Amino acid sequence: DADVTQTPRNRITKTGKRIMLECSQTKGHDRMYWYRQDPGLGLRLIYYSFDVKDINKGEISDGYSVSRQAQAKFSLSLESAIPNQTALYFCATSDSGREAFFGQGTRLTVV
Amino acid sequence: AQKVTQAQTEISVVEKEDVTLDCVYETRDTTYYLFWYKQPPSGELVFLIRRNSFDEQNEISGRYSWNFQKSTSSFNFTITASQVVDSAVYFCALVDLGGTALIFGKGTTLSVSS
Numbered sequence: 001d002a003d004v005t006q007t008p009r010n011r012i013t014k015t016g017k018r019i020m021l022e023c024s025q026t027k028g029h030d031r032m033y034w035y036r037q038d039p040g041l042g043l044r045l046i047y048y049s050f051d052v053k054d055i056n057k058g059e060i061s062d063g064y065s066v067s068r069q070a071q072a073k074f075s076l077s078l079e080s081a082i083p084n085q086t087a088l089y090f091c092a093t094s095d096s097g098r099e100a101f102f103g104q105g106t107r108l109t110v111v
Numbered sequence: 112a113q114k115v116t117q118a119q120t121e122i123s124v125v126e127k128e129d130v131t132l133d134c135v136y137e138t139r140d141t142t143y144y145l146f147w148y149k150q151p152p153s154g155e156l157v158f159l160i161r162r163n164s165f166d167e168q169n170e171i172s173g174r175y176s177w178n179f180q181k182s183t184s185s186f187n188f189t190i191t192a193s194q195v196v197d198s199a200v201y202f203c204a205l206v207d208l209g210g211t212a213l214i215f216g217k218g219t220t221l222s223v224s225s
Contacts, residue, residue: 045214090156
């Protein structure tokens with residue numbers, strides 16, 4: 001099993017719909033992250049969490065929310081999806097901030 | 112503030128050519144970590160290397176080598192005798208002790224033709 005698992009792997013949704021991307025990890029790490037990748041822009045940080053009670057905004061948090069349900073689970077929600085949220089989303093985990101383990105990515109298309 | 116610059120957006124080479132991907136970083140911390148990741152067409156991120164700021168030794172792994180120069184704030188990646196399977200997007204990333212997460216460059220798309 002992968003250390004970091006993202007579901008779904010691919011999703012097509014309609015504008016205005018609510019969608020949740022889920023992430024779970026078996027590394028036992030406290031830190032978890034959500035990144036968004038757009039062509040030519042690299043990976044940009046959406047939200048991060050250092051423990052269950054800690055949630056922090058990243059560089060591009062507008063239009064997104066997160067939930068840290070447990071140490072191992074960190075979900076990303078789009079309350080009302082819009083087409084420019086079409087992107088590849090990555091979840092990551094880390095124990096110290098000195099390395100990161102990434103999930104396989106979720107390819108989201110908003111039509 | 113942290114910043115990673117990969118000035119080369121796209122590089123095209125023919126198989127067996129050597130190619131160097133540039134990475135320049137900015138940080139105010141003296142302790143930091145640098146990374147390279149490969150993203151093949153399938154989309155996953157493949158970890159290649161991590162280097163801490165106190166270790167300036169160059170690294171070689173097979174056809175891959177990395178040149179870390181603190182004096183120029185650069186961490187360049189060279190692929191020797193490139194192969195078609197090296198075609199991918201390559202990301203350089205940085206995290207320092209004051210940072211909260213890896214900061215990525217915009218990536219370099221490498222295309223290797225046969």
